[in-house]
Amino acid sequence: MSRFSEYDGSGDLDELLAQGRWMGRRKAVLNGRPGKLALAELEGVLINMAHKRLAEGGLCDGSNVCVVGAWLYRRWVDSGMSPRAAWGKLKTEGKGKKPDYDWDNPDGELDRTIKMATEMLGITRTLAEVLAFINDEEVYATTPETRYEQVLQRVQRYLRDGVR
Numbered sequence: 551m552s553r554f555s556e557y558d559g560s561g562d563l564d565e566l567l568a569q570g571r572w573m574g575r576r577k578a579v580l581n582g583r584p585g586k587l588a589l590a591e592l593e594g595v596l597i598n599m600a601h602k603r604l605a606e607g608g609l610c611d612g613s614n615v616c617v618v619g620a621w622l623y624r625r626w627v628d629s630g631m632s633p634r635a636a637w638g639k640l641k642t643e644g645k646g647k648k649p650d651y652d653w654d655n656p657d658g659e660l661d662r663t664i665k666m667a668t669e670m671l672g673i674t675r676t677l678a679e680v681l682a683f684i685n686d687e688e689v690y691a692t693t694p695e696t697r698y699e700q701v702l703q704r705v706q707r708y709l710r711d712g713v714r
Contacts (some may be wrong), residue, residue: 575676580713588673589709592617592681595624596702603694604701606686608659609666610640614694617685617701618667618678625671 579585596602596617605614615623619640626636643666660682667678684704691697 572676572679576680577713579674579676579680580708584674585677586709588671588677589705592621593702593705593709595621596698596705598624599698602698604685604691604697605694606691606697609643609663612641615640616663617681618663618671621681622666622670 580589599620601614603614604620605611605616607616609616609619609622623636623640626639627633631639643662663682664675664678667673667681668675671678684701685697688704689697689700691700
């Protein structure tokens with residue numbers, strides 16, 4: 551389940567302009583030095599994951615985490631939290647399961663993931679949005695293992711080639 555609503559081509563100028571502004575911010579963050587440093591750290595997190603699987607649609611689905619969840623887990627463990635406590639915190643913060651769609655707040659899970667990434671990882675909102683978008687939209691994975699491989703490849707490609 552996606553955490554994003556896409557521009558539907560309806561001709562709404564405000565939506566089109568908002569999409570263009572987001573694409574510009576995305577390009578700037580992925581090509582800039584702070585973004586490259588963050589992506590390099592994230593690449594290390596992904597390469598060193600014990601279980602090379604990523605969840606879709608939420609921070610944590612009970613047995614897997616999304617790319618932001620993997621980074622949060624590594625930061626917490628590196629700061630001295632026990633792996634068990636870090637996993638418990640992710641399950642609590644991520645509600646421990648894939649969320650049901652909330653028609654009154656369709657972006658709730660996305661907003662929670664982005665907020666945690668900006669506050670706890672110290673990255674920009676744009677980079678947090680990009681990471682959530684990569685995890686949920688830019689890869690076409692059928693399994694958590696395939697999602698992991700494709701997200702890692704995407705991060706490595708952004709590090710190597712940037713974004714045009």
